[in-house]
Amino acid sequence: MAQIAWLGKKSPFCGNVSYGISTTDALRKRGHQVHFIHFDNPRSPERDNTSLLANDPDVSLPYLVKSQVYTIPSPGAQRELRESLERLQPDLVHASLTLSPLDFRLPELCQQLGVPLVATFHPPFDAGLRNLTAGTQQLTYQLYAPALTRYDRVIVFSNLQADFLERLGVPADRLTVIPNGVDTDRWSPTTPGTLSLMHQQVRQRLGRERIVLYMGRLATEKNVEALLRAWRLVSPEGCRLVIVGDGPLRNSLMNQFNDDRILWWGHEPDLDTRVALLQCAEVFILPSLVEGLSLALLEAMATGTACVATDAGADGEVLAQGAGIVLSTQGVTTQLRTLLPVLRDQPVLTAELGRKARLRALERYTISSNIDALEQLYADLTMTGTVAA
Incomplete structure (x- = not known):
């Protein structure tokens, strides 16, 4: 050793x-x-x-x-x-x-x-x-x-x-x-018979709406504003956008996008809570302008969450060939404005994307x-x- x-x-x-x-x-x-x-x-x-x-x-x-x-x-x-x-x-x-x-x-x-x-x-x-x-x-x-x-x-x-x-x-x-x-045993999908107390507590705070999640820093390179603009334009019925993370843009974004359908969760240091958040989410979106290889993306994939990410860094390579939906870093708001209603109306699609994401994580990551x-x-x-x- x-x-x-x-x-x-x-x-x-x-x-x-x-x-x-x-x-x-x-x-x-x-x-x-x-x-x-x-x-x-x-x-x-x-x-x-x-x-x-x-x-x-x-x-x-x-x-x-x-x-x-x-x-x-x-x-x-x-x-x-x-x-x-x-x-x-x-x-x-x-x-x-x-x-x-x-x-x-x-x-x-x-x-x-x-x-x-x-x-x-x-x-x-x-x-x-x-x-x-x-x-x-x-x-x-x-x-x-x-x-x-x-x-x-x-x-x-x-x-x-x-x-x-x-x-x-x-x-x-x-x-x-x-x-x-990532640890694919810890970051894994949940089943009705294996819901942890933490999962139940997180679900209670999120409410019963379908969850679209962003998890990461709130900084310029993460391009969260593009996601928020698309969300405001579409305002998908029955869905809630949850922003998990902190950073230099948090206060300005919260002031600019003050919406009951957006939950500003803040920084979450507890690992079990982050796992539960991804398990509760139906869709994970990462709209970054630049990336390396996002751990948050891999964690979302491992939990069986449908993933949408830009092709910045290696993230597009990770989701290629059907493991998720890959966006261009140019025109993210326009692309999400088209995509969000599809994800809202096609739960079978999101479930299949989540299944394929989990398989990809098990195969390679x-x-x-x-x-x-x-x-x-x-x-x-x-x-x-x-x-x-």
Whole structure:
């Protein structure tokens, strides 16, 4: 079993946080020793050095700014990271890149320590450059590409993302495609005989209307406003739109779209409640302008919810060939204005889409297959002692 130093995020909640927590939990269940190194300001002016002991699974680094998008570490964070790695002596370092200046310094640090370095690179993108947001995200990829060549391996979530990075100069032999995965036992459809108390409580709060759900950040790149505009235009009878999540646009969107048929659920930290929300939903909609590979989409698929998403990032690839409905990132409101009445009037269609989504998740996107691939990558690097030059 490997000893792994995992550098990632535990807050604020975002896809990176979900990925890091679910992956490290799964690795620990398989017997690996995982030390989670994350940005967390000290509890007191005098830092408690017990957090650096090798038998402590968590190591905290100080920061100046931390958001859902990027992190600015404190001046002493690099020194503390080095000291932590020297104490822990891991077999391998895995960085779920947090869009931080430390991302660019890690290769040199790990090379000096003689430790293989793996990155997971998952900023959202849209290779088609069809909108301003996609163009902005491409700048992130252009900025990171030279640094990624210095990592021993870079994990990406789709062939589309790998091709995109190759065009920016990252060698193909440094890239490994390992899609996101979800626990398909936890994220699963419910049956009348297996309704949990949490499911009943969530259903009671939602009411008896048919539920259309969005779950994610309320930020520009998620394009939630396009969904809300379409909902206001159609106002589907007997249906309710539930918005689960928080972000910089929440207050402005709530003020602009004040409608009794829209429930602003807010951020939901409880995993069982999020599962119940997706189980109660008939349709899940993700109208993003850019994406990586959405965990929320995979979770919706695994629960057997009919899924509608744009072809940003790898999401279109995930739903291709009948596993869901794929929209273009251009004209999302117009497309949803046409689609929402169809989904309202065709419950047989939504049930079939949900069945196919569940099958696709079981075939390609389980956490078990994700960890199998990750373990193989770790074994390849640690057995050969590969360290990038």
